[in-house]
Amino acid sequence: MTGTLSINGTELRISLRGDEVLLDVLRDLGHTEVKEGCREGACGSCLVLLDGVLVNSCQVLAASALGREITTVKGLGTFHEPHPIQEAFVETGAVQCGFCTPGMVLATFALLKKNPRPSEEQIRHALDGNLCRCTGYVKIIEAVRLAAERMASDA
Amino acid sequence: MDAVAEIQWYFPNELEEVPGILALDGVVPHSGGTGILWGGMTRIRGLMDVSRLDLKFCRVRDGTIELGAALSYCQAAAALVESGHLLSRSLSSAATEPLRNRISLGGSISMFPYWSDLLGPLLALEAELSLAGANSGTRALEEYLQNRDLRQNTLITSIRLPDRPWQGAYYRHTRTRTDRPAFNFTVLLRCSPRRIEEVRIVVVGCSGRYRRLTEVEKVIEGSEVPAAPSELLEEAVAQLDIDFPARMGFSAEYLNACAPIELKRTLASALQSSPTSRESTAGSAS
Numbered sequence: 001m002t003g004t005l006s007i008n009g010t011e012l013r014i015s016l017r018g019d020e021v022l023l024d025v026l027r028d029l030g031h032t033e034v035k036e037g038c039r040e041g042a043c044g045s046c047l048v049l050l051d052g053v054l055v056n057s058c059q060v061l062a063a064s065a066l067g068r069e070i071t072t073v074k075g076l077g078t079f080h081e082p083h084p085i086q087e088a089f090v091e092t093g094a095v096q097c098g099f100c101t102p103g104m105v106l107a108t109f110a111l112l113k114k115n116p117r118p119s120e121e122q123i124r125h126a127l128d129g130n131l132c133r134c135t136g137y138v139k140i141i142e143a144v145r146l147a148a149e150r151m152a153s154d155a
Numbered sequence: 156m157d158a159v160a161e162i163q164w165y166f167p168n169e170l171e172e173v174p175g176i177l178a179l180d181g182v183v184p185h186s187g188g189t190g191i192l193w194g195g196m197t198r199i200r201g202l203m204d205v206s207r208l209d210l211k212f213c214r215v216r217d218g219t220i221e222l223g224a225a226l227s228y229c230q231a232a233a234a235l236v237e238s239g240h241l242l243s244r245s246l247s248s249a250a251t252e253p254l255r256n257r258i259s260l261g262g263s264i265s266m267f268p269y270w271s272d273l274l275g276p277l278l279a280l281e282a283e284l285s286l287a288g289a290n291s292g293t294r295a296l297e298e299y300l301q302n303r304d305l306r307q308n309t310l311i312t313s314i315r316l317p318d319r320p321w322q323g324a325y326y327r328h329t330r331t332r333t334d335r336p337a338f339n340f341t342v343l344l345r346c347s348p349r350r351i352e353e354v355r356i357v358v359v360g361c362s363g364r365y366r367r368l369t370e371v372e373k374v375i376e377g378s379e380v381p382a383a384p385s386e387l388l389e390e391a392v393a394q395l396d397i398d399f400p401a402r403m404g405f406s407a408e409y410l411n412a413c414a415p416i417e418l419k420r421t422l423a424s425a426l427q428s429s430p431t432s433r434e435s436t437a438g439s440a441s
Contacts, residue, residue, distance in 0.1 A: 001164060017161060017162070018161055018162030018163060018164055018202065019162050019196050021192070041189065041250075041251075041253065041254050042251075042333075044251070044253065047253055053256050054252060054253045054256055055253050055256050055257055056253045056254060056257070059187075059188065059189050059192060059253075059254065059257055060188060060257065061185065061188045061191070061192070061202070063164045063202070063204070064185060064188060064204055064206065107252075107253075110252070126252060128251055128332060128333050129250075129251025129252055129253050129254065129333065
């Protein structure tokens with residue numbers, strides 16, 4: 001089947017099989033910032049925003065995303081103009097091997113959009129679908145707190 | 156994922172198109188898709204995406220809450236959160252947020268995994284389902300779950316709940332918060348100032364998948380509201396007659412030992428809770 005996907009604001013005409021998941025389609029299109037982890041929706045490394053809603057792309061059949069807007073971590077900021085969340089992750093040392101980082105950043109983005117001033121408990125709750133095998137959770141939570149402060153003062 | 160033949164997708168715009176599509180060989184409804192991926196796709200020839208149908212709503216009228224079957228867990232929980240509805244609490248505790256954004260009410264009912272955080276509260280609330288397709292009409296949820304024929308070539312379009320105030324508590328037995336529960340308890344109570352007038356207790360995850368615990372309900376119903384409930388709850392839980400298989404890394408022996416303790420705690424929590432109902436404004440979820 002064929003259709004269009006809008007990825008980070010760029011519309012693409014694609015062909016796909018009816019049983020393909022969004023994760024595979026995005027990676028085949030070169031979006032390797034969307035990481036393949038567990039393929040069960042348990043690790044959060046493949047998170048994307050689908051029409052602004054946080055989803056595990058390994059748990060989304062790609063055909064159901066046709067005609068919709070997909071945002072990967074590269075859609076939030078660029079190397080030269082990073083998003084405040086991305087800056088906060090770098091500044092607090094919340095990035096170790098980096099594999100979980102795209103998912104962590106997107107989960108943080110989804111949290112702060114709904115709740116600009118989350119408590120530590122709310123941060124932990126929002127990130128509980130994201131696994132970091134380097135176990136750098138303390139720094140990650142620090143990064144979310146810093147990003148929240150900065151985004152609230154910029155608003 | 157299993158190797159499969161090419162799967163055809165259908166995108167109906169109107170409910171009238173649904174019976175014709177579901178009558179095609181091997182076509183199943185697709186809402187969030189998580190259950191379809193979990194169950195494997197080898198027998199599926201086609202998927203009917205319901206996103207263009209108007210099935211994402213929450214309406215309250217004539218003493219009934221009606222939830223569109225395509226609502227995700229997050230959307231349904233948000234629609235009911237203001238009143239502190241028990242269903243909002245149980246759905247918010249399921250899985251992780253990205254998964255709750257995809258798991259739909261209708262899909263979860265039709266798949267009914269034993270770890271469902273939806274079915275216990277719905278069974279206790281004596282929910283009804285609106286169906287379209289081969290078995291169109293309104294059916295009690297319990298009838299739908301018992302009769303597999305009702306699921307054939309049929310789409311759940313909405314879930315109806317009586318909008319009555321209940322005291323309630325929900326417990327899910329997990330190792331970590333995001334685990335699937337090995338079992339869960341739903342307790343609903345209606346109390347007058349002095350008496351416990353009505354009790355509904357449902358367990359999901361036991362042998363036979365779910366059960367209404369009428370043997371426990373009988374002990375509690377009609378009792379005076381106790382100042383110190385321990386003795387009453389002890390007596391009620393002593394009647395418990397359920398069995399659990401080994402699940403989610405727990406042995407059967409462990410689950411069978413835990414269940415009475417956790418049921419007693421859940422009952423105590425329900426007795427301490429405030430009555431809730433859905434009184435806020437209805438509308439579509441976004």
